[in-house]
Amino acid sequence: MKIYDFGLNWDKDECLFTDLVEAGCRKKGLSFVQVTRNRVREAVKGLESNQLRIKVLLDTEATYDVPGDLFARVCYAVKDSGGVVINDPDRTRMAVDKAVMYYELLDSGINTPYTVIVRNWEPTSFRLTAEERARLGIPFVIKPGCGWGHQGVVYNASGTIREIAEARNYDRGDNFLLQEKVNPLEWNRKRAWFRVFHVFDKIIPCWWDDRNGTYEHVTGDEFKALRLATLAKYATRIGGMTRMTWFSTEIAMDKKNDQQRFLSIDYVNDQCDMTARSESPDGVPDNIVRVTANSIVDEAYRLIFGKDRAKGKKYTILLKKTGFFGIRGLGYPPDLLVHIPFKV
Numbered sequence: 540m541k542i543y544d545f546g547l548n549w550d551k552d553e554c555l556f557t558d559l560v561e562a563g564c565r566k567k568g569l570s571f572v573q574v575t576r577n578r579v580r581e582a583v584k585g586l587e588s589n590q591l592r593i594k595v596l597l598d599t600e601a602t603y604d605v606p607g608d609l610f611a612r613v614c615y616a617v618k619d620s621g622g623v624v625i626n627d628p629d630r631t632r633m634a635v636d637k638a639v640m641y642y643e644l645l646d647s648g649i650n651t652p653y654t655v656i657v658r659n660w661e662p663t664s665f666r667l668t669a670e671e672r673a674r675l676g677i678p679f680v681i682k683p684g685c686g687w688g689h690q691g692v693v694y695n696a697s698g699t700i701r702e703i704a705e706a707r708n709y710d711r712g713d714n715f716l717l718q719e720k721v722n723p724l725e726w727n728r729k730r731a732w733f734r735v736f737h738v739f740d741k742i743i744p745c746w747w748d749d750r751n752g753t754y755e756h757v758t759g760d761e762f763k764a765l766r767l768a769t770l771a772k773y774a775t776r777i778g779g780m781t782r783m784t785w786f787s788t789e790i791a792m793d794k795k796n797d798q799q800r801f802l803s804i805d806y807v808n809d810q811c812d813m814t815a816r817s818e819s820p821d822g823v824p825d826n827i828v829r830v831t832a833n834s835i836v837d838e839a840y841r842l843i844f845g846k847d848r849a850k851g852k853k854y855t856i857l858l859k860k861t862g863f864f865g866i867r868g869l870g871y872p873p874d875l876l877v878h879i880p881f882k883v
Contacts (some may be wrong), residue, residue: 543594543703544571546597547571556814592827594621598610601613604713607775611653613691634786655671658714659715663704664700665700680692680718681696681702684715724838732748735789736774736831737783741855741857742869744774745823752821753820758861768802774788783807788805853870
């Protein structure tokens with residue numbers, strides 16, 4: 540049997556992130572294997588026949604709502620053989636379904652744009668009530684419950700039956716969300732739209748321009764001036780609710796009826812795109828890529844060598860120019876799901 544300490548589901552070009560993960564594994568003495576499209580069938584066969592074991596797997600490729608997806612089978616084969624998956628496949632399946640998470644967020648006291656959920660079994664002739672139309676406003680956004688990467692999203696819907704029916708044709712088996720369109724506030728020529736990374740016990744807030752996808756790490760002065768603690772509180776609450784350890788979430792600030800609001804827009808994005816700023820204009824700041832890669836390897840090492848997380852470990856927030864610091868009320872980070880019929 541071949542046993543690897545760390546596996547990576549990755550079928551894209553090599554980049555700073557993958558280089559850092561692999562280098563981190565070498566530095567800590569962890570054996571490393573990469574599962575690409577060319578190797579995924581072989582990996583599935585080896586894992587399911589007990590000829591291959593992967594102790595900790597980082598997944599960036601699985602698509603759980605596609606029957607027979609081979610990268611998803613790798614994740615489940617690793618989990619079923621006692622390995623640990625970042626992120627756990629069953630936690631992920633629940634967390635990335637916006638039609639599920641919408642109600643979970645409301646129940647947890649997280650503000651969201653007003654939303655109408657259209658179930659996949661509802662007729663093509665679905666029409667909004669007068670009250671729903673008034674609360675959504677015109678235009679509004681239509682998005683699939685399990686969509687990703689802006690696929691299947693209609694940004695300026697007017698609410699006609701034909702328009703909603705055509706949007707649903709993107710995936711007739713999925714539920715759809717009709718969502719109030721958010722016009723964020725501006726501060727120093729920046730749109731108050733953020734992507735917040737949840738990296739195990741670290742929260743990393745970034746300005747994120749939803750129009751062109753560019754990032755800018757939030758500074759300590761900005762965090763204080765705009766009272767952005769809610770960004771961290773929303774991210775940690777989502778982490779506690781979903782038990783996801785590595786994800787990002789979109790949060791915007793707007794003003795409606797003379798009240799400023801923080802709104803969770805896209806709930807949970809797993810398989811974070813770690814393309815670095817040095818590699819693409821719309822990439823993640825390189826320092827955040829480094830922190831993320833190092834944190835993933837550190838967590839793998841901790842699990843493999845049976846090192847418990849320090850008691851009372853709390854979240855810290857990473858800000859540009861300020862570094863790491865903590866605030867009250869963030870709770871404790873979720874741990875990876877460890878189900879071990881054999882010793883990892």
